[in-house]
Amino acid sequence: MAAATSVVVLDRGNNTTCTINLHGATVVSWRVNNQEQLFVSKQAIFDGKKPIRGGIPFVFPQFGPWTFGPQHGFARIVRWNLEKAPERLPSGDVEAIFSIMDSEFTRSMWNYPFRLTYRLILREKELHFNIGVYNPSKDLTFSFNLLLHTYFKVPDVRRCQITGLHGCTFIDKSRDGTVFQEGRDVVTISEWTDRLYQNTPQEHIITNVVSGRKMRIQKYNFPDTVVWNPWIEKAKEISDFGDDEFPNMVCVESGHVSSPVILLPGTAFEASQILQVM
Numbered sequence: 051m052a053a054a055t056s057v058v059v060l061d062r063g064n065n066t067t068c069t070i071n072l073h074g075a076t077v078v079s080w081r082v083n084n085q086e087q088l089f090v091s092k093q094a095i096f097d098g099k100k101p102i103r104g105g106i107p108f109v110f111p112q113f114g115p116w117t118f119g120p121q122h123g124f125a126r127i128v129r130w131n132l133e134k135a136p137e138r139l140p141s142g143d144v145e146a147i148f149s150i151m152d153s154e155f156t157r158s159m160w161n162y163p164f165r166l167t168y169r170l171i172l173r174e175k176e177l178h179f180n181i182g183v184y185n186p187s188k189d190l191t192f193s194f195n196l197l198l199h200t201y202f203k204v205p206d207v208r209r210c211q212i213t214g215l216h217g218c219t220f221i222d223k224s225r226d227g228t229v230f231q232e233g234r235d236v237v238t239i240s241e242w243t244d245r246l247y248q249n250t251p252q253e254h255i256i257t258n259v260v261s262g263r264k265m266r267i268q269k270y271n272f273p274d275t276v277v278w279n280p281w282i283e284k285a286k287e288i289s290d291f292g293d294d295e296f297p298n299m300v301c302v303e304s305g306h307v308s309s310p311v312i313l314l315p316g317t318a319f320e321a322s323q324i325l326q327v328m
């Protein structure tokens with residue numbers, strides 16, 4: 051499963067591209083006018099087994115530690131199918147669709163039939179993500195978490211401000227899972243941060259991303275927002291993450307994780323996200 055044969059590139063022209071590694075359908079690069087927007091660690095491992103450290107890993111059906119399988123579920127470590135190769139739409143935008151369904155491997159951890167589709171559309175300054183989860187069973191209901199674990203590339207995380215979190219409750223994993231309420235108008239990061247913000251609004255803006263620009267995140271059917279930066283000590287504990295890389299990334303993750311999605315037989319769940327360079 052060589053990495054070189056596992057990538058799919060959406061090319062919109064003007065050096066605006068998006069690269070997806072079929073391992074986990076991990077978006078490993080998003081360039082807008084040749085400017086990379088996503089952080090991928092220099093220590094990232096592309097062995098077709100480990101999750102890729104950076105870009106946008108796809109978290110499903112579990113967020114966090116899992117009794118029955120690996121942390122953050124299996125979707126980020128299985129090879130996805132290219133359901134629809136990159137195609138230019140009349141608008142000039144480029145679309146591709148990826149999918150997975152249950153296999154012997156997924157059933158060894160999570161014994162349900164499912165079908166997951168992941169549609170990406172690359173626009174001039176935007177990347178759109180449409181996710182569909184389908185339960186084809188006649189009688190089994192299942193529940194799951196879903197999250198897009200986006201690593202944004204930033205020149206200095208200390209200078210980023212994240213909007214849209216004021217007043218939201220959050221589970222602070224860096225403080226034994228204690229629940230707090232956010233009092234700040236904008237969230238800044240100056241220490242190990244691992245917070246699950248609940249019932250967040252549809253939009254966040256991150257300031258001072260690459261080239262000093264702003265990044266807009268719009269999300270639908272993703273009630274939660276995780277904010278993560280490992281900072282100095284935790285970075286040292288992560289083997290596929292450089293000790294000095296923490297200032298250059300911030301994870302702002304749209305998810306449905308604080309409560310699970312419950313999917314009845316024969317029904318589907320949809321969620322989406324739009325990232326926009328402002």
Ligand code: BG6
Nearest residue numbers: 121122199223244245276278303
């Ligand atoms: C975040 C979690 O989403 O992902 C953190 O909130 C976790 O607790 C981080 O450390 C990275 O996880 P992983 O499995 O990719 O090292």
